[in-house]
Amino acid sequence: MDTFALFIHYSLITIKSRFQYKVDAIFRSLAVFLRESASIIIIYFMLLKFENINGWNIDELLFLFSFIFFTYGLLILFFTGFRDFENMVNKGSLDRFLLRPRGLVFQIISSNADWFAAIGHGCLGLVLFIYSAGQINVDWNTTLVLYCIVSVISGVLIQGALFLFIASLSFTLIKVTNIRNILYWNTRKFAGYPLSIFHGSIQFLLIYIVPFAFVNYFPAQFILRKADLIDFPIAYIYIAPCVGFVLYALSYCYWRYSLRFYKSTGN
Amino acid sequence: MTKVFNISVYLAFTKTVFLSKMVYKFDYLMGILNTCIQLFIACLIWKTLYGAQEIFNGISFSMVVTTIMISQGLANAYTINDQMVSKKVHDGTIAYTLLLPINFRGQMFAETLGEILFRLISNFLPTIILFSFVIDILPPDSFVSFLFFIVSAVLGFLVLWMISSIVQFFAFWMISVWSLSTIKNVFITVLSGAVLPLWFMPDSILKWIEYTPFSSIYFVPSRIYLGDIAPADVGEFFIKQSLWIIALYLISHVMWLKGKKRIVIQGG
Amino acid sequence: METVIEGKRLKKTFKISKREKGLFGHLANLFLPKYIHKKAVDDISFTIKKGDAVGFIGANGAGKSTTIKMLSGILSPTEGSVTALGLSPDKDRIEYVAKIGAIFGQKSQLSWDLPIIDSFDLLQKIYRIPDQKYQENLAMFTKILDMKSFIEQPVRQLSLGQRMRADIAAALLHSPELVFFDEPTIGLDVVAKEKIREFIRYMNKELGVTIIFTTHDMQDIEKTCERLIIIDQGKKIYDGTVAGIKTHFGSERKLVVKFEQDYDISEVAKTPSIKIISKKDRSKEFLFKNEDIEVKSLIQYLFENYQVSDLTISEPDIEEIVRDIYDKGI
Numbered sequence: 007m008d009t010f011a012l013f014i015h016y017s018l019i020t021i022k023s024r025f026q027y028k029v030d031a032i033f034r035s036l037a038v039f040l041r042e043s044a045s046i047i048i049i050y051f052m053l054l055k056f057e058n059i060n061g062w063n064i065d066e067l068l069f070l071f072s073f074i075f076f077t078y079g080l081l082i083l084f085f086t087g088f089r090d091f092e093n094m095v096n097k098g099s100l101d102r103f104l105l106r107p108r109g110l111v112f113q114i115i116s117s118n119a120d121w122f123a124a125i126g127h128g129c130l131g132l133v134l135f136i137y138s139a140g141q142i143n144v145d146w147n148t149t150l151v152l153y154c155i156v157s158v159i160s161g162v163l164i165q166g167a168l169f170l171f172i173a174s175l176s177f178t179l180i181k182v183t184n185i186r187n188i189l190y191w192n193t194r195k196f197a198g199y200p201l202s203i204f205h206g207s208i209q210f211l212l213i214y215i216v217p218f219a220f221v222n223y224f225p226a227q228f229i230l231r232k233a234d235l236i237d238f239p240i241a242y243i244y245i246a247p248c249v250g251f252v253l254y255a256l257s258y259c260y261w262r263y264s265l266r267f268y269k270s271t272g273n
Numbered sequence: 274m275t276k277v278f279n280i281s282v283y284l285a286f287t288k289t290v291f292l293s294k295m296v297y298k299f300d301y302l303m304g305i306l307n308t309c310i311q312l313f314i315a316c317l318i319w320k321t322l323y324g325a326q327e328i329f330n331g332i333s334f335s336m337v338v339t340t341i342m343i344s345q346g347l348a349n350a351y352t353i354n355d356q357m358v359s360k361k362v363h364d365g366t367i368a369y370t371l372l373l374p375i376n377f378r379g380q381m382f383a384e385t386l387g388e389i390l391f392r393l394i395s396n397f398l399p400t401i402i403l404f405s406f407v408i409d410i411l412p413p414d415s416f417v418s419f420l421f422f423i424v425s426a427v428l429g430f431l432v433l434w435m436i437s438s439i440v441q442f443f444a445f446w447m448i449s450v451w452s453l454s455t456i457k458n459v460f461i462t463v464l465s466g467a468v469l470p471l472w473f474m475p476d477s478i479l480k481w482i483e484y485t486p487f488s489s490i491y492f493v494p495s496r497i498y499l500g501d502i503a504p505a506d507v508g509e510f511f512i513k514q515s516l517w518i519i520a521l522y523l524i525s526h527v528m529w530l531k532g533k534k535r536i537v538i539q540g541g
Numbered sequence: 542m543e544t545v546i547e548g549k550r551l552k553k554t555f556k557i558s559k560r561e562k563g564l565f566g567h568l569a570n571l572f573l574p575k576y577i578h579k580k581a582v583d584d585i586s587f588t589i590k591k592g593d594a595v596g597f598i599g600a601n602g603a604g605k606s607t608t609i610k611m612l613s614g615i616l617s618p619t620e621g622s623v624t625a626l627g628l629s630p631d632k633d634r635i636e637y638v639a640k641i642g643a644i645f646g647q648k649s650q651l652s653w654d655l656p657i658i659d660s661f662d663l664l665q666k667i668y669r670i671p672d673q674k675y676q677e678n679l680a681m682f683t684k685i686l687d688m689k690s691f692i693e694q695p696v697r698q699l700s701l702g703q704r705m706r707a708d709i710a711a712a713l714l715h716s717p718e719l720v721f722f723d724e725p726t727i728g729l730d731v732v733a734k735e736k737i738r739e740f741i742r743y744m745n746k747e748l749g750v751t752i753i754f755t756t757h758d759m760q761d762i763e764k765t766c767e768r769l770i771i772i773d774q775g776k777k778i779y780d781g782t783v784a785g786i787k788t789h790f791g792s793e794r795k796l797v798v799k800f801e802q803d804y805d806i807s808e809v810a811k812t813p814s815i816k817i818i819s820k821k822d823r824s825k826e827f828l829f830k831n832e833d834i835e836v837k838s839l840i841q842y843l844f845e846n847y848q849v850s851d852l853t854i855s856e857p858d859i860e861e862i863v864r865d866i867y868d869k870g871i
Contacts, residue, residue, distance in 0.1 A: 008669070015666050023654040026695065033452035040459040048462075048469045055330065055473050056322045098648040104615045106667050107639035184303050192310045199314075203321045269555055270615050365697075 009112065016116040024122060031122070038126025042075055045198070046134065060203045066230055069138035071198045073222035076131025077161035079124045085166045087118035091173035092182065094118070101270055110265075111258075144229055156247040157225035163250030164221055165190075167257035174257070174264035189216055197222060202234035213238070220249040282375065283383035290387030294395075301395050308349050308400045315341050315468070316408055332472050336499055339411040342401055343498060344467040344491035350392040351430055351490075353437045355454035357381055359444035367536055378529065381441075382434065389430070414500025421507045422498040428514040429490040433461070435521030436486065442525060445532030460485075466492035486517040545719055545751045546589040546612060550621035553582040553607050581607040583775035584621070591718075594745045594752040596762035596783075598863060599772035605755055606723070608772060612753065613643055613721050626718060639668060642717035646724035649696060649708050656693045657707045661714060668715035675714065682710040686740060702733030709740065719751045720744070726761055738764045759863050771863075786862060795855045796827040796839065801848035809843070823850075 024031045046068065053064040062070070087094060094100060094114070103113040144150070168190055176182045193211065197218035201209055212219045224246040227235045235243070294301070316338055323334045358381075361367040370377055404410060413419035440457050444450045462468055464478075464487040471479060471492050482488055493510050496502045502510060556576045582604040589595055599605035610616040611623055614630030614637055623630050628637040651660040665675045683689055686706040691699055699707065705725060712720065722741065726734045742765050744750045754766055762769060763783055771779035771786075779789055800823045809815060814833035819826040829839070836854060843849055 012666050015663060019652060019655065019659060019663055022659065023652055026654045027447060027449040029447050030449040030452045033456065037452040037455035037459075041455050044459045044462045045468075051469055051474060051478075052322065054475055059318065059321050098645065101610075101615050101645075102648070102650050104634065105613060105638050105641070105643050107635045107669075108667055109635070184299065187303060187307065192307060195310060195314055199318065203317065266617065267556070268616070270610055 012108070013112075013116040013119070017119050017121060020117075020119060021121055034122035035125040035129070038123045039130050042127055042130050046071060046130070060200055061233060062200050065138045065141035066226075066232065067200075068134045069142060069230065070200065070222050070226045072131050072134035072138060073158070073161060073225055074131070074194075074198050074218075075127050076135060077158055077165065077221055079126070079128025079131055080158070080162045081165050081169075082120045082127065083124040084115050084119065084162070085169045086120045086123075087114035088166070088169035088173040089186075090118070091169075092176055095176065100268070111261075142230070150229065153228060153247060154225070157228075160247045160250030161221035161225070163254040164217055167250065167253035168216065170254070170257040170261050174261045177264040177267040177269075193218060200232070200234060202237055209237075213242070217249060217253070220246045283379050286380055286383035287387035287390070290384045291391045294388065294391040304392070304396050305399055305403075308346070308396055309403065311349070312342060312345060312400060312404060315345065316404075330472065332470075335409045335411050336501070337470055338408055339499060340466075340470045340492075340495045341468075342404060342410055343495045344465070344470075346397045346401060347426060347429070347491050347494070348465075348467045350389055350397045351433055352388065352392065353385055353434065355437055355440050355450060355457075358441040359448065359450045362444045362448050362536075371533060371536065378438070385434070411499060413498050415504065417504045418497055418500050421504060422494050425494040425497050425507070425511065425514065428511065428518065429494050431518045432486050432489045432514060432521065435518055435525055436461070438525040439521065439528060442528040442532050445528070445535050461487060461490065464488070465490045466495075470495075486521065489514045489517050543591045544588055545591050545593070546587075546623065546625040546753075548585060548587050548608075548612065548621070548623050551582055551585045551608065551611060551618050551623065552580070552620040553604075553611060553616065554619045555579045555581055580775050582611070582618075582772075585772065585775075585777045586621075587770060587777065587780060589751065589753070591751055592745070592749050593768060594741075594766040595754065595768045595770060596766035597753065597755045597770050597772065598757075598759075598762065603772050604775040605772045609721060609723065609753065609755060613641060614638055639715065640718050642712035642715070642720040644709055644712045644720070644722050644725050646705065646722075646727040649704060650711055651696045651704070651707060653696050655695055657688075657696060657699075657711075658692050660696075660707075660711060664711055664714050670715050674716065678714050678716060679710075682713060685743070686710055687736075700733075702729050702736070705729060705733070705737060706740075709737070713744075717750070719753070722752065722754045722756075724756055725754075726756065726758055734758070734761070741765045787856065793828060793830055794836070796829070796836075797824065797853045797855070798827070798843060798849055799824050799851035801850050804847055806847075808846075815839075 021031075024034065049067060049071075050064060053059065053067070057063065059067065082089070091114075099117070100110075100114075103110055103117075106113060169186075172182050172186045172189065175185065179185075193216040196204060196208060196212060201212060201219050201223045204212070209219075212223075220242070224238075224243045228243040228246065319334065319337050319341070323329060323337075327334060358367070361370055401410070413422060436457065437454075440450055440454050443453055447453070464482050464485060466474070466488060467490075471482065471488060474482065489510075493502070493514065497504075497507055497510070555578070557579050585604075585608060597605050597609060607616065611618050612625060612630060614634045617631035626637065626640050630637050651657055652663075661679065664670075665672075670678075683692060686709065688703075688706060688710060691703050691707075696704055696707070709725065725741075726737055729737065738761060741752060741754070745752050745765070752765070754761065756762060767782060769779065769781065769783050769786060770777060779786060781789065795818075803823050806817065806820065806825055809817070809827070812834070814829055816828040817825060818828050827839075840852065843852075
């Protein structure tokens with residue numbers, strides 16, 4: 007309870023400091039919302055002319071995309087500190103956190119919660135989800151709702167585990183920016199589209215190495231059951247809600263292990 | 274206060290940035306990889322959309338791919354840091370910068386030019402060459418088209434630079450211009466045709482784009498390259514691009530003067 | 542007096558990846574990094590008692606910051622052990638750091654864009670400081686550190702001296718028993734430096750807080766600490782009083798003699814323990830060690846054989862000695 011109150015206090019502080027530049031702060035969430043919408047608007051225009059991509063119509067595509075945006079919104083609320091980990095280490099923040107009587111992971115999470123971006127991404131995800139689910143006429147029942155909620159959490163944890171893993175690598179390697187660009191950002195560019203349009207090696211990458219497929223494709227397929235699901239083991243749509251929890255646990259262990267190599271060379 | 278207007282000083286800025294970028298060889302390999310992946314996905318999606326068709330709405334698949342290569346390639350090369358002024362206003366060094374015997378806008382432009390030249394050579398050219406082995410990229414329609422394309426691409430960059438200057442100078446009033454810059458980039462991404470060639474834009478929106486500077490940045494150069502705008506017709510487009518540059522420059526210049534005055538009065 | 546910190550045979554070895562040049566080397570680095578082992582701290586032991594004020598000095602890279610980081614729980618020692626306030630700084634980190642404070646001259650812990658009082662309020666929550674104690678401490682530090690005029694201002698509008706005072710207050714709000722100061726006067730002007738030193742002295746003497754201090758400015762040490770630990774190349778080369786350093790290192794003396802005429806003094810230099818460090822016209826400078834040469838006999842010898850018009854003997858001051866150590870260290 008005390009921890010939660012502190013998280014909120016940290017958040018208020020970050021928000022307040024952004025509000026020192028009022029106009030910019032007010033537009034910040036909107037800017038993120040629009041920035042992320044750009045790709046959606048483009049796909050929407052594309053499909054006005056072309057109607058479908060590999061059998062997926064615009065509503066189904068938006069549904070697929072909504073998972074990416076919504077999970078990212080939650081992700082940056084909790085994992086921005088690990089995303090920008092080297093910056094933080096270079097600024098000496100990690101030393102400072104080690105000098106304060108609170109959990110290290112907790113401090114990294116709460117002092118970096120980016121509410122503005124989270125609202126931007128999250129709202130876009132939510133709008134897309136509600137709109138597309140409405141168009142698709144999903145037949146909601148308790149199982150489905152529960153499945154969606156757990157899948158979203160799992161989706162957040164999959165990406166969080168990646169950030170945590172890459173941050174842990176920075177204790178032993180000099181620079182991990184490039185590794186993160188390859189593993190996360192470049193792979194994420196593939197993630198919005200139906201897995202089936204890609205070549206086998208990219209599918210392998212998205213399922214087994216950087217498992218974005220479990221963030222959106224398999225959870226969406228649990229509901230949509232599009233024909234191209236036949237290319238993949240059906241079991242994957244059932245294990246999707248668990249993948250994140252397992253990966254995060256593994257990543258956390260690796261983080262604990264790597265922390266002992268911290269050199270504190272910030273100055 | 275006399276400012277230096279010796280062009281060699283500014284070329285020195287350009288050269289410094291260019292050379293400093295060359296040090297990070299690994300970063301630049303990564304840059305190529307990033308661009309390749311981005312272009313690869315774009316090609317893949319257009320391939321899927323076209324399916325078995327060769328021509329859709331009068332536009333061939335090769336034309337689409339070539340436009341994407343050129344305009345996204347240029348977009349990747351034309352990176353302008355919108356935070357240059359903002360950073361100086363935030364940390365308070367702007368007043369000091371204005372007192373230096375160097376034209377600050379000239380320096381900004383020269384440094385950006387260094388970065389862009391570097392990216393054109395290290396990123397744009399290699400990716401285009403790499404992709405030409407894999408995908409059918411059309412050659413320029415004619416040699417004249419190619420020359421006109423170069424001119425148009427330079428004008429396109431100037432349009433982009435002027436838009437960026439306007440956003441940058443808002444920092445005199447807002448200090449942080451992150452949001453504004455992001456929103457500007459959204460407009461450019463969607464409306465310039467860099468990602469979605471404007472042929473596929475719904476007509477209702479295309480009508481409005483006519484009245485904005487956005488198509489002048491990447492799409493006009495690409496069309497000239499393809500011969501979609503015939504060499505005989507380029508005059509009209511050059512005039513349009515130039516008019517936009519002048520109009521945007523005037524706006525940014527007024528903002529610069531007012532903003533500078535504001536800094537002098539407040540003392541940073 | 543009760544022991545606050547006990548460092549026993551501390552060693553810290555870093556595994557540093559060796560950078561290879563060139564593109565291939567860069568790739569090789571990424572996938573097969575090569576390491577070299579560097580001993581940053583090599584077998585250092587010491588005891589610090591309650592109420593002590595101890596200065597740590599040493600060149601950059603001498604192992605001074607690594608030692609301080611092990612004492613404050615940021616790094617764990619490779620070998621040896623630290624016991625501080627009855628705890629192990631790295632193993633009982635959370636319990637330990639609640640009782641200590643740390644100030645880094647170059648890195649503020651205050652939010653750049655917010656009034657400093659907001660940063661203080663956050664620290665109250667982080668350290669779980671009871672309201673009453675927090676208010677008392679805040680009032681006390683506002684008064685002593687003279688912060689009233691700027692406590693509502695964001696850090697970016699403060700002068701360096703004001704920021705430093707605010708940072709010190711921030712590190713002390715939870716009434717730590719042990720406080721680490723890392724270069725707290727760096728970049729400050731003389732007046733601001735004096736204010737900070739005065740406060741540190743007050744804290745140490747009146748509030749009984751144990752202080753560990755690192756700095757490049759000898760004046761800081763002379764004015765705040767009784768005890769000095771010098772670290773060089775990972776080893777402790779001195780541990781004692783500030784005054785004692787002169788007898789320990791400052792055994793070299795310099796004799797400046799002005800003669801009536803330009804003598805050839807090579808005769809004097811034949812004594813192996815006397816060095817002539819400068820000979821310009823009639824003015825000559827000799828360097829010798831106390832234990833080798835008796836000053837009296839040297840002067841006597843000079844007076845007997847030459848016509849001397851002026852003569853001065855100087856001992857290097859502490860600052861000079863320390864500068865020597867630093868230069869040697871680098």
